[in-house]
Structure formats: structure tokens, C-alpha cells
Amino acid sequence: MIAGVGAGGLTLALAACGGTDTATGTDAPTSGDATGSAAPKAGAGESSAPQAGGAALAKTADIPVGGGTILKDQKIVVVQPTEGEFKAFSAVCTHKGCVVGSVDGGTIVCPCHNSKFNIADGAVTGGPAQGPLPEQVIKVEGDQIILA
Numbered sequence: 001m002i003a004g005v006g007a008g009g010l011t012l013a014l015a016a017c018g019g020t021d022t023a024t025g026t027d028a029p030t031s032g033d034a035t036g037s038a039a040p041k042a043g044a045g046e047s048s049a050p051q052a053g054g055a056a057l058a059k060t061a062d063i064p065v066g067g068g069t070i071l072k073d074q075k076i077v078v079v080q081p082t083e084g085e086f087k088a089f090s091a092v093c094t095h096k097g098c099v100v101g102s103v104d105g106g107t108i109v110c111p112c113h114n115s116k117f118n119i120a121d122g123a124v125t126g127g128p129a130q131g132p133l134p135e136q137v138i139k140v141e142g143d144q145i146i147l148a
């Protein structure tokens with residue numbers, strides 16, 4: 001039985017072209033054209049800054065203690081459960097998605113089906129809504145309440 005020699009027997013004839021240089025123009029290219037190729041990248045990334053954070057929502061003086069302000073455009077309700085403590089919640093009712101309508105006496109009220117939410121934590125205190133209003137992260141800088 002003769003075992004096959006296998007296909008590996010081919011000697012790859014790498015062309016050993018050790019002869020003359022193929023790079024003929026070894027002393028050519030300092031002709032000056034290549035110097036202008038520095039592409040300016042100024043201004044990159046400026047337009048991609050996120051818009052979500054840093055927006056001023058309200059002034060602290062505008063938020064009554066035990067109450068709040070509904071920012072319909074941003075769909076955020078900013079509240080002051082106790083003096084000096086500010087919080088913000090989504091103003092979109094977790095029942096059917098109405099924007100909540102009023103804040104009074106520690107309660108955020110949705111006008112659509114009268115769901116009620118506690119301003120301290122957004123929890124449902126009445127009505128058909130099942131879930132709390134999601135809290136939004138804010139920070140207070142000076143007298144400005146800012147979306148973090």
C-alpha cells in the first residue's frame with residue numbers, strides 16, 4: 001500500500017525576483033503637491049450635542065410648596081413636595097396617556113379619567129391609573145430647576 005504523497009508536494013515557486021529594483025523612482029516624490037493634503041477637521045461633533053440634558057425647566061420660586069407646575073411642552077411636571085425639595089415626573093398619565101392637568105394639595109391630577117398621583121413619589125393615589133408617573137432627574141442650580 002502506498003500512501004498518497006498528498007497534495008502538498010507542490011513547491012510554491014515564489015518568484016524570487018531578487019534582481020533589479022522595481023521601484024524606479026527612488027528619488028522622486030518631494031514635488032510639493034502632497035503638502036496640501038491636511039484636511040481640516042474643525043467643528044466636528046458640535047452639532048451632535050444631546051439636547052435632552054441641561055434644559056432649564058422652571059424657577060424654584062414658580063413652584064409652590066405642596067404643588068407644582070405642569071410643563072405641557074416638555075410633558076414634565078415639576079413639584080415641590082416639601083419646602084426646598086424639588087422633583088419632576090413625566091406629565092404623561094400612565095392610564096391612557098393624557099397630560100396631567102393640575103397639581104394641588106400634594107396631588108397631581110389627570111383630567112381625563114381623574115387619576116391622581118402623589119407629588120412626593122409619583123405613586124398612584126386614586127383613579128384608574130395603575131403605574132406611577134416616572135420620575136425625571138433634575139438638579140437645582142441657583143434658582144433654576146434644570147433637567148439633568
Ligand code: FES
Pocket residue numbers: 093094095096097098110111112113114115127128129
Ligand atoms: S389618561 Fe389619565 S386618568 Fe385616564
